[in-house]
Amino acid sequence: MNRAKNGDLSSIDKDKDKEKDKEKENRILLQGKKMFIKEFQRQLDQLQLLIGRIEAKPAYKDLMEFYRNVHTMKGSAPIFGYIRIGKLAEELVMAWEWTQSMKEDELDTILPLSPVDESLARSKQAVHNMSMEYDISLIELEMDEQKEQSTSLMLGSMHCRLLIVDDDDVLRSYLQRRLQLDGCIVDDASDVETAKVMLHQQTYDLIMLDLLMHPLSGYELFEYLKEDPTLQWIPLIVLSGRNDLNDKVRCFHLGADDYVTKPFQYEELAARIYGLLKRTKNFEQLAFRDPLTGIFNRRYFDHQIRLEMQRFERYEAPLSLAFIDIDKFKTINDTYGHHVGDLVLQGLAHLLQTNIRNTDLLARFGGEEFVIVLPNSTEGQTIRTLQAILEHARKQPVAQSDGLTFSITFSAGVAEWQPGMPVQEWLSMADAAMYKAKQQGRNRVYGVQQTQAAAGTVEEYVPPAASIKKRLLVVDDDLILRSILISHLQHLPIQIVEASDGEEAYEILQKEHFDVCILDGMMPRMDGFTLLEKVRLEEELSKRDMRILILSGKKKEDDLVRGYQLGADDYMTKPFSLVELEMRVRRMLRL
Incomplete structure (x- = not known):
């Protein structure tokens, strides 16, 4: 009896899992639909423009662009559930397929024998039908969005x-x-x-x-x-x-x-x-919250700091405090006005917030002073963190106003808490270390336990190996598909870079290393197969252990064979399942 009951519970769990997976997939699909429809109107306008040009005087460039556009739509539309649009685009691909067998210098010879007039007539009717589908899709999308506006999504x-x-x-x-x-x-x-x-x-x-x-x-x-x-x-x-x-x-x-x-x-x-x-x-x-910078204020800091001390006294883990003061902040206010001073405060708060961990507590202590509480961080580790942030501040402006950019440096003092130490004493030690940094020339970090701060120099910060993310390059000239791929994969522990065509991707690959590349087969300037060939033939690029997944709108067997012969590791034909794509990417990244 217990066995049967457990079996029933397991079946219920599986059904619930399937239901949640379906809900997640539907939400991803709705996001893709919204991006697709936003871009679809622009694509329709472009097709109308190209039809007019071709009708007036057929040019090789316009013929190729028209074919590329409808070929892209044929592959993308079904992915987002727009089957009818995909069918219309497929009709146009077939109508203009004859253009793919000619070369630019053969245009004048082939045109008199080609079905250009018939292709134009079919294109006008198909684009008109696409415009009707666009109007219907807008209404359907609005209804879908209304369904999704439930509290759970918020x-x-x-x-x-x-x-x-x-x-x-x-x-x-x-x-x-x-x-x-x-x-x-x-x-x-x-x-x-x-x-x-x-x-x-x-x-x-x-x-x-x-x-x-x-x-x-x-x-x-x-x-x-x-x-x-x-x-x-x-x-x-x-x-x-x-x-x-x-x-x-x-x-x-x-x-x-x-x-x-x-x-x-x-x-x-x-x-x-x-x-x-x-x-x-x-x-x-x-x-x-501090209303100017959006980070925590002094009131919250005073409340939370005692809680952190109680927590870490139980577990005997390191806990450090950094006291930060902007160098020569009064000069900025006096020279450029308080509105610029406010922008600088906002800029530094943002720089600090984006370069510390989620578990760290950042607060505006008052005026141009900030404090950070760093759990599980020794004084030495905290100093290196602050030095890395200071190097960021040296290299890039923190604010901009009326065409002027404003760069700052700061002085910081770091103190590691010892069990039994009162809050005020801990703050006073960090504050004293900050003033020591000011006395030594500003623009530096000083630790209480250090005999000397790293004056004017920054130690290179090397993240732990576990935090180094694998890298993925997405190469596709279809903006909508590229965006939905990135949106669908960004939850993975990876860094994603995108390129809109083969030449841009090639330039990126010359400078950066990637673990996996998702590569569209058909693109302007340089198609995916040409890029794949260059990557595999160039000695420097071929040495890298980069796996390549080809995406293609063509179901021709010779394209598939060509991709594998050139060294592709995997091949998917549009339209494809986003869930399956993620599974293949995970396997290639060994996640």
């Missing part, structure tokens, strides 16, 4: 981390995967004790809690949250199988923000989560 914009505490394995797993599908980071715990540990390992934006659990009930976690000042403000939703008024009243008195009775509809729960998170984020924005 969760992804909140960039939230959630904790589910429930001893029902099936429900917990289902909620975790559904919320992850909607863009949330989700952790789960099957009991109260596990939840307590996790609450001190991560920072959560919201907790979902089941009341009836074994061996401790959800009420035990209520008391725990209430007693800890670092946790008592986290929004909490109770998930309960009991629709009991007394339970609801008790939970609200204990601090619950919402109460949802099982069984419930996922869409309703997602709406409640979104509403709570939005109110919390709005409050945080008003209370804890």
